Amino acid sequence: MKFERNCLFAFLALAALVPFAVRDQYVLHIAIMVLFYAVLATSLNLVVGYVGEFSLGHTAFLGTGAYAAAILSTQYGWPMWLTIPVAGLLSALVGALIGAITLRLQGPFFVIVTLSFAEVLRLVADNWIGLTNGPMGIAGVPQPGVLAEAGNLASKQFYYAVAWGLLALALYLSWRFVHSNAGRAAVAIRENRYVAQSIGVRPLTYSMLALVLGALLSGMAGGFYAHYISFVGPEMFRFAFMVSMIIMVLVGGKGTLVGPLIGALLVTFLEEYLREAKELRLSIFGLAVIAIVLFLPQGLMGFAGRRRERRNPAPAAATGPATPPAPKVAHHASGRTA
């Protein structure tokens, strides 16, 4: 816990230094995307890592937030300081609605129904032309007034600061959630639903809490994205976005707060770096994903955690060699419930 906290502080402190060290706009753009993805991965991790349900519909919240911010600012002229929080709240509302339906399901059913919701929202964004401008998307989302005079570099620095603030907020909220009773209850549900229920933890309440918090954070990230890129289209709901998020969480290590940060950093850079390989890029990316599943099933943080345990074993485990965590029983049980 202490190690985790120190890691988070170190990451945020290092991230805060980046704009002073970097003057290159391209690198700064990548850095902004790393922070943006770190918020997304953190929010997804709340569901995947702490509730233990595999959501493939997280783009629903991201897209809702992005569209909300875009529509509020282009049609009603709201400033960015208002649209981002409102986008988050709206996504949280959508999260509560979707959660009320989907969280009753588990395993493959949950996966597919969350994916269905994201697809439904994508189709709505594609076809409800009066509201969303259909496949054309909403272009020209206004920049905040402060940036009217500022140059390109200054506005990149400004957005970097906003993204950093969002990430700090996301990490703070996740930290408070994970280390609260609610977070421990969520972990209990993840580890064994039936035991949790038998001691009075209601699965729906706590998984809902995690989902709504995740939706809030990713909605705010979506609002930020709308202003930063200044364009929002139905691609926000695309599966490709989801794939990046999932990979970040799993590469870094789900169920840890540091993991998604590392995942976001690694995957964003890998995607940029592979741009050089042009057409081969996505093929290599696919192979990399397969390799990660096969060789790093617990993610990088899981790997690091095991190393640490092995080096200074906890008193209880001191007698035998540290073994990888046993496969979770909950998965097998979740298939067959009356």
Place this chain on the structure above:
Amino acid sequence: MDLLLQYLANGLVTGSFYALSALGLTLILGLMRVVNFAHGELYMLGGVMGWWATTRLGLDFFSGLVLVAVAMGAFGWLVDRFLIERIRDQGEEAGILLTIGLSIFLANTALLAVGTAPLKVEAPISAAPAFIGPIVLTKLRLFAVAVCALMVAAAWLTIHKTRLGRAMRATFQDPTAARLVGIRTANVYASTFAMGTVIASMAGMLLGSIYSAQVAVGGLVSMKAFVVVILGGMGSFAGAIAGGLLLGVAEALWGGYVATGWVDIIGFALVILTLVFRPYGLFAKRAERA
């Protein structure tokens, strides 16, 4: 009235195609519990290989189909033995991520190999129209529906009447007990995955001769197949067929009477409603649910 009949006929034809493309997934998802996101890509590979066999190798449709089935069967077997085997007991997440990686790899590698253009698979019979009372369908589509029925029957017979099928059913009921009585479960898993792959790729080639084989089609096929499997209930053959027909008819009617742009939403709406009100699917025999 005639229009309604025509819509219904179209819906049933499309529905049987949906059922066929979902049949492989009902084996892999319903029985093996692998949430296979590469299903659509296996279908796509079947179409692309069918195009290659018929136009480049100059084979006729049926020899091409046999070639595709054999090659994809071997491919499915290898995928299971070398990839899925290693994550068998790790729950769904590992399988989902692995198959997502596989689908990204397959789709983009195929894109490099053959490009984005639609590929026409040489059809076995003419696409001339056939008139049945007031309804017009092409002969090719009727032929394809017949092949669908044949393949469903063959798959059902394999599962219910052969030694391998018995071993499969035993393994998916209780893998430990199956191992105890001497079933090589690793082979059974690999055979099931190979069978699912063969069915998916044959569907891809058959439907490639009606529409066209396209590299980018995978995602859409996967989604429709998931919809059909959920509607019908996990691992139920009759369910997959009924789910496919239901989806086809619902889409045809909706597209005919309401709005064509929103057709794809039907499937997802049906899935959400099914999972809320009948979580084990419309037709599952066992009361198995999430």
